[in-house]
Amino acid sequence: MRAGCASCGLWRVCFPGLVASAAEQRLNGLRIRRIRVAGGKTLYRSGDKVESFYMIRSGCIKELDDAHGRDGAVVNFGLPGEMLSLQCLGPSVSNTTSVAVEASFLCVVPWDTFSELGMDSPRVAAEFIRLIARSGMAARELLTLIRDREALERVSGFLLNVSARLQSRGVRGREFRLAMNRDDIANYLGLRSETVSRCFTELARRNLIRVRAKWVQIMNSADLRKVYLNA
Amino acid sequence: MRAGCASCGLWRVCFPGLVASAAEQRLNGLRIRRIRVAGGKTLYRSGDKVESFYMIRSGCIKELDDAHGRDGAVVNFGLPGEMLSLQCLGPSVSNTTSVAVEASFLCVVPWDTFSELGMDSPRVAAEFIRLIARSGMAARELLTLIRDREALERVSGFLLNVSARLQSRGVRGREFRLAMNRDDIANYLGLRSETVSRCFTELARRNLIRVRAKWVQIMNSADLRKVYLNA
DNA sequence: CGTTGAGTTGATGGAACTCAAATAGCGTGG
DNA sequence: CCACGCTATTTGAGTTCCATCAACTCAACG
Numbered sequence: 290m291r292a293g294c295a296s297c298g299l300w301r302v303c304f305p306g307l308v309a310s311a312a313e314q315r316l317n318g319l320r321i322r323r324i325r326v327a328g329g330k331t332l333y334r335s336g337d338k339v340e341s342f343y344m345i346r347s348g349c350i351k352e353l354d355d356a357h358g359r360d361g362a363v364v365n366f367g368l369p370g371e372m373l374s375l376q377c378l379g380p381s382v383s384n385t386t387s388v389a390v391e392a393s394f395l396c397v398v399p400w401d402t403f404s405e406l407g408m409d410s411p412r413v414a415a416e417f418i419r420l421i422a423r424s425g426m427a428a429r430e431l432l433t434l435i436r437d438r439e440a441l442e443r444v445s446g447f448l449l450n451v452s453a454r455l456q457s458r459g460v461r462g463r464e465f466r467l468a469m470n471r472d473d474i475a476n477y478l479g480l481r482s483e484t485v486s487r488c489f490t491e492l493a494r495r496n497l498i499r500v501r502a503k504w505v506q507i508m509n510s511a512d513l514r515k516v517y518l519n520a
Numbered sequence: 521m522r523a524g525c526a527s528c529g530l531w532r533v534c535f536p537g538l539v540a541s542a543a544e545q546r547l548n549g550l551r552i553r554r555i556r557v558a559g560g561k562t563l564y565r566s567g568d569k570v571e572s573f574y575m576i577r578s579g580c581i582k583e584l585d586d587a588h589g590r591d592g593a594v595v596n597f598g599l600p601g602e603m604l605s606l607q608c609l610g611p612s613v614s615n616t617t618s619v620a621v622e623a624s625f626l627c628v629v630p631w632d633t634f635s636e637l638g639m640d641s642p643r644v645a646a647e648f649i650r651l652i653a654r655s656g657m658a659a660r661e662l663l664t665l666i667r668d669r670e671a672l673e674r675v676s677g678f679l680l681n682v683s684a685r686l687q688s689r690g691v692r693g694r695e696f697r698l699a700m701n702r703d704d705i706a707n708y709l710g711l712r713s714e715t716v717s718r719c720f721t722e723l724a725r726r727n728l729i730r731v732r733a734k735w736v737q738i739m740n741s742a743d744l745r746k747v748y749l750n751a
Numbered sequence: 752c753g754t755t756g757a758g759t760t761g762a763t764g765g766a767a768c769t770c771a772a773a774t775a776g777c778g779t780g781g
Numbered sequence: 782c783c784a785c786g787c788t789a790t791t792t793g794a795g796t797t798c799c800a801t802c803a804a805c806t807c808a809a810c811g
Contacts, residue, residue: 354660354664356661356664362664362667362668364660364663364664376653376656376657377653378649378653384657384660417649418609418648418649418652421649421652421653421656422607422608422609422652422656424656425607425652425653425655425656425659426607426615428656428659428660428663429585429595429615429659430587431663432595432659432662432663432666433585433587433593433595435663435666435667435710436593436666436667436710437593437710439798439799440798440799470757470758471757471758471759472757479666479667479668480799480800481799481800481801482757482758483758483759483760483799483800483801484798484799484800486758486759486760487759487760487799489758489759490759490760502757502758502807502808670766670767671766671767701789701790702789702790702791703789711767711768712767712768712769713789713790713791714767714768714769714790714791714792715766715767715768717790717791717792718767718791718792720790720791721791721792733775733776733777733789733790
């Protein structure tokens with residue numbers, strides 16, 4: 290189950306901005322592992338020492354924050370082409386629990402070999418700082434999504450967000466399957482599953498989307514955005 | 521208005537973990553400026569190119585996220601001893617607008633000189649990554665505070681958070697003055713100023729705190745924590 | 752064809768928002 | 782130093798949105 294990165298179709302996706310120079314040559318020596326995680330299985334738990342970071346090739350991984358005694362609150366859904374455990378680079382222990390929402394394939398990159406590479410390459414170090422800063426920004430975006438907006442706006446924003454992230458990775462963004470169930474979405478958005486359901490129904494009634502179970506089709510992305518922005 | 525860091529009382533506070541080794545010697549060559557910002561004045565705006573980072577010596581700075589067209593939503597209150605614009609290190613343009621809540625004194629450290637220092641010191645680089653990761657974690661904590669909790673719990677959590685941060689910087693944490701007004705607090709917590717006011721009144725009625733205008737006194741921190749945790 | 756679990760729909764209550772009015776701070780100028 | 786006026790904060794009353802509880806639909810599966 291080992292292979293060089295060059296054979297990976299997600300290469301440019303996994304290492305945005307890093308694709309260039311001599312670094313590319315050396316990354317093949319990193320011994321990246323590929324693993325499969327069954328749906329419902331835990332990748333790592335909060336408090337675990339994390340010695341590698343993860344790139345999602347397919348599937349969906351939910352990150353849970355079980356800090357305050359509550360049963361894991363979803364703080365992020367990792368989609369194909371996105372990274373996990375970046376924020377562990379600093380403290381080296383994870384502050385989230387990552388669980389596969391559905392069967393997923395991942396690449397596992399050990400920190401140590403990667404950080405060696407970073408040592409003599411300021412560009413790689415800068416890239417990592419950028420990636421970590423971005424993961425912090427994502428948390429802030431979710432914050433503003435759920436703090437200032439009501440249910441229908443949150444659900445619209447969620448759909449647009451997933452759509453945009455899929456599209457930016459080259460996947461179809463107009464019609465897709467939500468891997469997670471209603472409870473996970475509700476948890477993520479600070480709502481109840483019934484409310485999420487009602488919002489889906491309402492958006493469908495307005496002909497902005499089409500829903501059947503986990504399948505979502507965005508019919509009118511412009512007006513959906515208006516709902517999101519409350520405009 | 522220039523001086524070496526050694527003369528600064530907040531030295532150990534501004535550079536947690538960096539205090540040691542040869543780095544300390546060299547930081548005095550960084551030409552740190554000290555500035556005063558009047559209450560209500562803007563330090564930098566979203567979109568500005570930020571070429572230095574800031575350490576708050578006294579006062580209070582609110583960070584606004586004006587991404588989504590709404591009038592600036594408060595995403596953080598910077599307290600004495602804390603840093604600003606760290607997350608700008610990656611993208612180099614700010615994604616927040618920073619406004620002084622009250623008259624504040626800051627240290628301004630130019631990036632370039634600092635990053636030079638970081639180049640040949642892996643420990644400093646690691647420290648920065650840790651600091652940036654922590655600023656991301658703060659956003660996630662605020663997220664879980666306002667997503668899963670109701671008004672009274674949010675306000676309790678806010679007070680405990682401010683108290684702990686002041687105390688960890690050596691300031692009195694049992695009795696303090698909230699620099700920001702009710703609207704800013706409400707905005708930060710995803711509530712209305714009336715609701716914040718009602719929560720203060722209710723917590724005071726239970727003898728957990730004492731409030732007079734901006735002055736807050738924590739009377740029973742243990743029970744206040746119970747309210748926060750909904751226990 | 753009954754069972755099971757996810758998802759939807761309906762009815763009701765409660766927490767927080769909104770609007771409005773009263774009060775308390777606070778700076779300013781006489 | 783006090784009176785004034787302005788703003789921030791508190792308090793009150795009515796309304797709205799979402800959570801809650803419960804019934805129901807639907808599809809998958811043995």
